[in-house]
Amino acid sequence: MDKRSLRLEAKRRLGNMSEEQRKDVQAQLETNLIQSTLWKSASCVGITISYGLEWNTNSVIEKAWDCHKTVSVPKVNPADSSMAFYRITSFQDLEEGYKGILEPKSSCVFIPKDNLDLLIVPGLLFDKDHHRLGYGGGFYDRFLQDYMGKTIALAAEAQLYQGIPSDTYDIPIQHLITEVGFRY
Template sequence: MEKSEIRKKILEQRESIDSDIRSKWDESIFKRLITSELYKRANTIFTFVSFKSEVDTHMIINDAISNHKTICVPKINSKQEGIKLYKIDSFNQLKKGYFGILEPIESCQQVDKNSLDLILMPGVAFDRYGGRVGYGAAFYDRFISNMNKHVDKIALAYHFQVLDSVPMNEHDIRIDGIITEKENISTAFK
């Protein structure tokens, strides 16, 4: 399947999840993440702020703040500038921005991406070899491609978003793992 077909199919499926089931799956993903060694040892975490039918990251953001971790979220001013990284201390520092996604307000402190210990990646579909199909704008691929150090990139997804394989282009960045409601998947050694 082409990326556009995968996006259409998976997004339709993701948007049709019953809210009670979604809450249970989100809780399971949250517990799997916060009990992982990657999360426990990370001091500075970059996460997407969940939007629409994405895995809920609000619990993760609150947990990181309450455990005195530095939590950073993306801000996009334009496609050309790409992702800028900002530290937040509470949800009060977020407002609707690009595409209606919650973003940090102007007074938040910008953070150097090379200070990150863990990146939580959004996306539409993934495979067990590190393949990722995003939303098509390549914001995360461009953001990660010029980092100075390796940082674990973990996708948060529902189990049905993990496919046998996804198409990858040469500029696509591979992820290191996936956390679903059913399992933690390491893609780094495949």
């Protein structure tokens, strides 16, 4: 399958999960993340504000604040398909941005890439070779090209797929957590 077809398949899989299934998976993803040494050792976490069928990141963000971690959220620049992270200290620091996704307000403090200890990378599908399939904008692949910190993704087992097609510009993630635990 090509990437476009795979994106549709991923959305179908996520859309077919019942609300109860999603709640159960969501709770287990959060537990598995919060109990990980990657999470415990990170002082500055990069994370998106979820939208659509993505796993809800709000409670992960709240847990990060509870642990006195710096929370950084991306703001995209569609003109050059780049992305930069900014610190948020409350959800009031967000406003609607690119494609209606919540982003940091211009008053938020820029966080340099090398300050991010852990980057929680979104995606629709993941495979055993650490490849991810996102929404197709390439924002994360561009950002990850010279990112030296740790990367992790949160996904349901239903989001695992064998052999996602990849190109030279597709940057693999380092770690993946599902509802059953660490996959890698």
